Every structure is written in structure tokens, then in C-alpha cells.
Amino acid sequence: MSSELLDALTILEKEKGISKEIIIEAIEAALISAYKRNFNQAQNVRVDLNRDTGTMKVFARKDVVDEVYDPRLEISIGEARGINPNYVVNDVIEMEVTPKDFGRIAAQTAKQVVTQRVREAERGVIYSEFIDREEDIMTGIVQRIDSKFIYVSLGKIEALLPVSEQMPNETYRPHDRIKVFLTKVEKTTKGPQIFVSRTHPGLLKRLFEIEVPEIYDGTVEIKSVSREAGDRSKISVHSDNQEVDPVGSCVGPKGQRVQAIVNELKGEKIDIVKWSQDPVEFVANALSPSKVAEVLVNEDEKSTTVIVPDYQLSLAIGKRGQNARLAAKLTGWKIDIKSESDAEKAGIYPLEKKESDYDDNDEPLLTSIHEPELSE
Template sequence: MANLDVVDALNEIARQKNLDREFVIDTLKQGLMQACKKKFGSSDNIVVEVEDDTGEIGIFAKKKVVEEVADPALEISVEEARDYLDKPKPDDEVEIIIPFEEFGRIAIQTTKQILFQRIREAEREQVYREFSSKLGNIVSGTIQQISRGDVIVNLDNTESVMPYAEQIRSERYQQGRSVRALVIDVAKTVKGPQVILSRSHPDFLKRMFYQEVPEIREGLVEVKGAARDPGERAKVAVYSKENRVDPVGACVGLKGARVQAVVRELAGEKIDIVLWSPDPAVYVVRALAPANQLESYPADDENRMVVICSDDQYSLAIGKKGQNVRLAAKLTGWRIDVVAETEHLRRVEAINKISVGLDELDISDKLKDKLAKEGMDTAEKIIEAGDEGLTAISGIGDKTAEKILSAAKQAKDKQLMHFEQLAKENPAALGTVRTPAEQDQPATDQAPGIGEPAKKPEEQAPEAVGQPEDQDSKTSE
């Protein structure tokens, strides 16, 4: 092969593999060094040079001039050195040209193998870096094949895979079809980088809105969260950093153009766009749209919100097979207990009928006897009497009255927590009658109306009762 042909071949390799030309030339040098090591046993004194302009490849062995040669690979006699130097003397250094003919076919093949192995490794590393920088972004590719349920996608000559679990179930994928998906992982494997794609991930929905809504790209509107049943329904919470910008309206677009573009990409997945609120009680109510006329309050146990709705809104709040409340729980990060208004009233009535006796109060027996004599034999009667009624009893001062009243309230709160938990796990335990809407709900592993969150809630203690307004949420049809 002519010298210039070598340069052209190296340039072509660099172009096709999208590698730096200097790296390809350096890899060739390393391959030749390895061939020298295999031929001569060492490459410590070998120098390989490649001229950029002419393509001239020179291989030189540096040898030390000595009186007696002990190692022919590293040393040369004074007499032999005269062929290279005019007046050689011991300790001089001589550079001897090694012609390609000395390597032989096997050594040349070794050089070729090393060259292509290093280039393949560099190419894989480049693919890994490229797609690692695209994590969380949407890429486009062509479906190459479908193997055991997984979809193999070609991304600019890089093979990627969309596992069955990351696909939208209602979609049908065909070979040669163009597809967009989210890069969720880039794994290093024996065969090279493995790019994992997803169309069912909630972040795919977020990135679609990022592409379709200029206000999100400009930072005026922020997507606070997303929850999906891929291909069926999704909920997105949005928030505006500018009072003049309506975040829900911005995401819906004129005549629903923006949200419909997202719906088409997601195989007709219906999307509820809700207005995010820093108040969890308000946020949970909005997340349960399209149900309205709801009230909510945080339960005493951690991370649970009780939502009370009118009987005619119960089925809407729960959704088909519990879908609406489940998505709302994923979106907000709260476990949601939806209770019909009639059942809530029955729960309260049942609890109020059960009194807390003095035995449940953390006070002395002497005080219990004194209270019993005065007719205050339950926590409810003590709370009703208050400080004024307690201090009217002989021998009970302000501090003692405060202690008794506190003990009564704690005992009552403990009872309420117990019955709330009992009602959640087994509504029939309170002797209540299930509403017709509840009876229509399928049996599940958890109490009806309970949605399990996908993440932790905002660390706030809301007190307000959430009441949605018409502009707080919109649903794509």
C-alpha cells in the first residue's frame, strides 16, 4: 500500500467512526509497537513515526553502542555502528530503521487487530459519553426489529432497546417505523453501551410538554410532577412563576392544540392538567379532578389525606378501577382516602356514641375518684366542662385542671385515630352501610378510596380545606 493510501485509509476510518484523526494515528503507532514487542521481545527502545503530509511510516530501534554486545535487541557493537555513525564510540545511541519486511504476515495481522480493537473500544466509549449526556431527553430513531417483546431502535447507527415494560401497551410497533422515546439509562455491557429507551416513563410526558409549550422552555411555567397509566390516562401538575401567565392554559394551548399534540404522541392517552399548590390539602383536591366539591384534611397518621366528597362525586373521584385516585396519589405523594359524605357522617356519629372512660386518662386514681363523684366520668364530659368546670371542684386548681383537660384530649385523640384506622381497613367494623358507589368498586388489596403515592409528600402541615375552581384543572379529550 502506498504511503498516501495509508493516510487516506486512516482519514476514512476517523470519518466513518466519528473519531479524532490524531487518536486513529496514535492507535496505529501503538499497534506497531505491540508488533515490535511480539517480534523482538521488547518495545522499550522502539520509536514509531507517521508523517502527516506524506504518510511515511518509520519504525526505528534505538540501540546503545558497546564494546561487547550482551543484548542484540538493545545494543550494537562499535564496528556495526560505523554503518550509521562516522566515529562511533561506547555509550553513543544509534537509530536503526526496521523495514516492514522484518515483521512478517503474523505481526502485520496483529497490528491490524490491535488497531481495530482500540478503535472499536474508542467508538463504544464515545457512544456511551454521547448518550449519557442525553439522559432524560427525547431521541428519535427507526425501529430495526422486535425481539421477544423488546423493540430494537436504531439511533444514528447506534443500537438501542425499548424493553416491554417501557412500552405503551396499546401501541403496535412495526419494523421501519420512526419512533420517539426517552433515554432513561445507558449501561456498559460486554457488547458495548446499551441505550435503554422508554415511552411509558412519566418524564417522557414531561419532556413532551417541554417541547410543545414555549412557556415551559422559557422557564415561565414549571412542570411540578406527572403520573401515568401509559396509553390510558395521565395527570400533570403545573405552576407559573409569573402571575400574568396561566400555566394550565399555556399547556392546553389555543383550542387545545398543544395538549392534543402530546395526546397524539402518547397513543390517545387522556391528560388531566392540574394547577399545583404548595398546600397539600388543596393540591390533593385539584389532583382528583374531574371530581369537584371536595374537602380534604390530613389524617393524624403520617402521609395520609382524607378527602370527603358528595355521594354523586364518589365514583368520579375514585375513577374506573381506582385509576383517578391512584394517579392523584402518585402525583401528590400522599396516600388518599376518599370517603363519601354519608359514610363520613356515619363514621362521626359512630365515634361520638363511644365514650372514653376515666381509665383511659393518664391521671392519678385520686383525681379519677374525685371526677367520678362530680359526674365527670368520661373524657367527653371533662372536655365539655373545660377549665372553668374543673376548677369549680374542690381541691382542683388551675394547673391540675390543665393537666386533667390535656389528658382527656389526648385520650380522645387516641380514640379518634384508632377508629379512623379501623374505618380505613374495615368500614363494616363501625357498622356503617356502604354507599351504592362504593359497592360498585372492585375488591382490592387495600381499603376502597385509598391511593398509594409514588413519592414522599411536601414537608408541610396544611390546615386549609381544599376547594377546586374551574380554572384549576383541564382534561384532554
């Protein structure tokens, strides 16, 4: 071993940020194990790596005792004083026991320790980089596919895209470039492990932040997202600036902004609705594209009864209840949809008709919150 090792450690400290002293201590600890393993020694030893020359020496450490029971660990007071008359019982004496071919073992051990520490440091750097990207969107390249995961290269590391997080309407092939949402970054013994998703609602939110400058700069805010990946999604948006149309901002000129997101999600339909603090208005908006005649609100149960024209019932409920289900997730309110004729039979509709409640085409206008009054 020579000063070349110390020079290499100095370079590593500068380039990788790994403490030179920590590596030296790790080498010394590893050399103790290597000495005991290769020379069948069980005594207490210490390895010293000279910080100036890079040379290594092995010292056997023995306790000074009156009576020796284990000569590998103990030395008699008489023998100790033969080395140095100042020794007393309970002192620890060190004697050099460096084997002749210890240099070769030391070189191999040092190489292993340095390689391991460099690998650990690189893993730490990768973990630190990606833990800050949790719940963010990244572009990756599909590397390989098996029955459990799609392995997506994110540059320095491969991320795992589980089957449950893959969109059902997508087919993935090696070398495909896809956008993924980082759901979790874990630190494991084999290094950081990253899980990504194509179905998470956060992916839709981040895509809108990329495509819509008003969302990115905070002029327009995404209030909530509900998503059934690959089929249909709904987002609610709001702006405190009265001169900004939040829905129009997300749609973009000729629908270009939302269309770019639809293309990225392989044709997934997206409903953009205006958020409102008023549950009547918000629930009605969330059931878009259907028309709503009345929204009856039960504040205590956080539930609503939505009355729609008979011809709008199937549209309001949606295919397999999807529209109503997504609207409920979007608003956080339970939604029970009834047609006007069913509501009339239940005695909860129509409410007292006022001329101001209807437009010029005799279409009902949403005006206020009503508690449902069910007939006996």
C-alpha cells in the same frame, strides 16, 4: 510500510480527532505482540516506527551482564564490548532483528490497529453525543422486534426499548416512527448502549414542553407528573404570572395541544390540574374530575382524609382505585377517600356549617386545612 501510512494517520487526526501519536504508539505496541507471535520470539524487543519515512524496525533489547543465564534477554560484557567498548554491566544494548517479511505483518497489524482506534473514536463520539441527551425525547424508527427488546434506530445507533417500558395499548411494527424517552446511556466494551422508554413520566413532561410554548419558555411550570402509561395520567402545572392560565395553556385552543399528546400516546387520558402550595386545594384539584366536599389534613403524617358526596365516591376513587392512586403520586400526600355518609358515621363530618362555606346551590366550598377529629 511507507509514508502513505503517516499521511493516512494525518488525515484521520483531522477528520476523526484521533491523535496521530497515540495511534503510532498503539501500532508499535501491537507490532511487538505480532513479532513475538509470528516468529516465536520471547525476548525483550522494541519496535520503532520512523515518523518521517514510515519504515519500521525491530530491535532486541538485552541486558549487559557478567554471566549469561538467558541469551534471549542477556548479553555478556565481553560480547557487548566487542560491539562498543563503552558498554558496562547493567547497560541495555539494542540489536536490530527485523525479519525479512516483517513488512507484510506490519501492514496487517497497522490496519487492524487503525480500524480499532477509529471504531473506538466513533463510539466515543456517539457516547458523548447521547450522554447529553439522557432524560430527553427523541424520534426513532422501529427496526426489529424480539422477545426482550424493540430495537429503535436513532440515526447513528440502535436504542433498546425493553418490554417493561413498552405501552400495553400499543402495537409496534418495523418502520413505525415513534417518540421515545432516553432513560440511560451506558458505555460498554461493544460501544455505547442506549435504553429508551415509552412509559416513563418524563416522556409526558417532554411532550408538553414540545407542544406548549409557555412551558418551553418557563412561563408555565410542570410541578409534578403521575402516570399509568397507556391508560391515564395527571400533571400539575403552575404559573407565577397571574395573567396566564396554566391549565388553559396546556389544553390549548379547542384542546388542540393536549389532543396532540393524547394522539401520540395512543389515546392515554390526561388530567391537567392546577398546582397549589395549599394541600387542601392541591389534593382537591388532583382528584379531578370528581367533586370534593372537604379535605382534612394531617401534617405530621403527610396524609389527608378527603370527603366527597356519596354519588361522587366511585368517581373520586376511580376504576380499580386509579384516580386516587394517581392523585396521591401527583401530590405526594396519602389520600383516604370517604363518602359524606361514612364520614358522618365516623363523626368527622359535617364540620360546623357556616353560610360562607357553601355556594348558591348549597355546594360545599373548600376553605381551610382541618385536623380530623375522630369520634371515640
